[in-house]
Amino acid sequence: MFYFLSKTLSVLxxxxxxxxxxxxxxxxxxxxxxxxRFAIRGLVFVTGFSLLITVIPVGTILSRALETRFDKPVLTEQEFAGAITLAGSLDPSSYLKRGEVHVGASADRLFTMLRFASLYPDKPVLFTGGDGNLTERGFSEAVVLENWLDESGLKTSNMYFEEKSRNTHENATKSLEMVYRDWPELAKKPWVLITSAQHMPRAVGVFRQAGWNVIPYPVDRFTSDDIHLASLNVSDGIKSLGRALREWVGLTAYYWTGRTDAWFPGPQNPGAEN
Known part of the structure; x- marks a missing residue:
């Protein structure tokens, strides 16, 4: 029920x-x-609202609060068992319609995963994510990515793929089941969590609640340190607000349903146990 309601709400x-x-x-x-007359008033309201969130970058302000919640850690100063990368980089439509592997806006998740796999060949690097669509459509991002990496000669022996999870909560629980099955001695040790900076607060809260000991490693920052007013890019303003709302509403829904350890999860001491 939660999965159905969350997907429905994401549309709204x-x-x-x-x-x-x-x-x-x-x-x-x-x-x-x-x-x-009602339509004219409605058009005036929609136009005014569009201009307002463009001139005053509400989406950027909300996104920046999310993206700056965690700093990127210096891993040479910390011990960790492995790394886990969340899905969300591949475009399902391109693959389902044309059989093409198209990387979207969250490409840095994949680049970082490849970098970790190369830099730490003795540590497991786990990619987690199937299909977040409400209905079954025969797609799994983990399966598609694994096949593509294998065919491209980029897959390394320390890469592993969890292919069933549909959202962040299932990313955490199904991946933890996999770790307990394959590397039980590493289950309680710190793991590096790789996902987009905007998604990191919710991901950290969910993973902690599920029993992970994570070191947040945020990538894919959309916002800059400077916030400029009076932008005339209406389309960008609308999309930016949508991205931010998705995460803030997600944080609230996950907290209300007990899927995160805090409403706005923040940093902990490196390597601290849950």
Missing amino acids: INTAFMHGLLLAILFCLLTIKRTR
């Missing part, structure tokens, strides 16, 4: 989708004489 807080849907509905109402 998709600002780009809802913005387009509202404009389409208001345009249709504009062609009907009885609802024309």
Whole structure:
């Protein structure tokens, strides 16, 4: 039930989708004489809201709070058992429609995983993630990535893939089951957690709650240290707000349902036990 509700809610807080849907509905109402006045007021409101979140970069401000929650650690000063990378980099549509492996905005997750696998050949590097779609469509990001890496000659012997999880909670629980099965002696030791900086607070809270001892390693920062006002990029403002809302709503929902250890998880002492 939680999975179904979370996917449904993610559609409702998709600002780009809802913005387009509202404009389409208001345009249709504009062609009907009885609802024309309401449609005009609605268009004025939607236009004003779009300009407001563009001039005042609400999405960027909310995203920056997420992305700066954790600093990137210096791993030469810490001991860790292995690394775990969360899915979300590959575009399912490109693969399902054309059989092509297309890397999206979170490409740095994969680059970092490849780098870890090369730098630490004696440590397991785990990639976790199947398909986050609400309905089954015969896609698993872990399976596609493993096959692509193998065919490209980039797969190393210390890479492992968990292919069933559909969201962050299942990333944590199913991967932990895999670790207890294959490397039980490493289950309680610190693992480096690799995901996008904006997603890191929720991921850390979920993994801690599931029983992991993680060292957050944020990548893929979208925001800069300087926040500029009066941008006229309306599309970017809408998308930025959508990305931020997805994480803040996700943090709240996961906390209310007991899937994170805190509403806004923060840093702990390196190597601290849960």
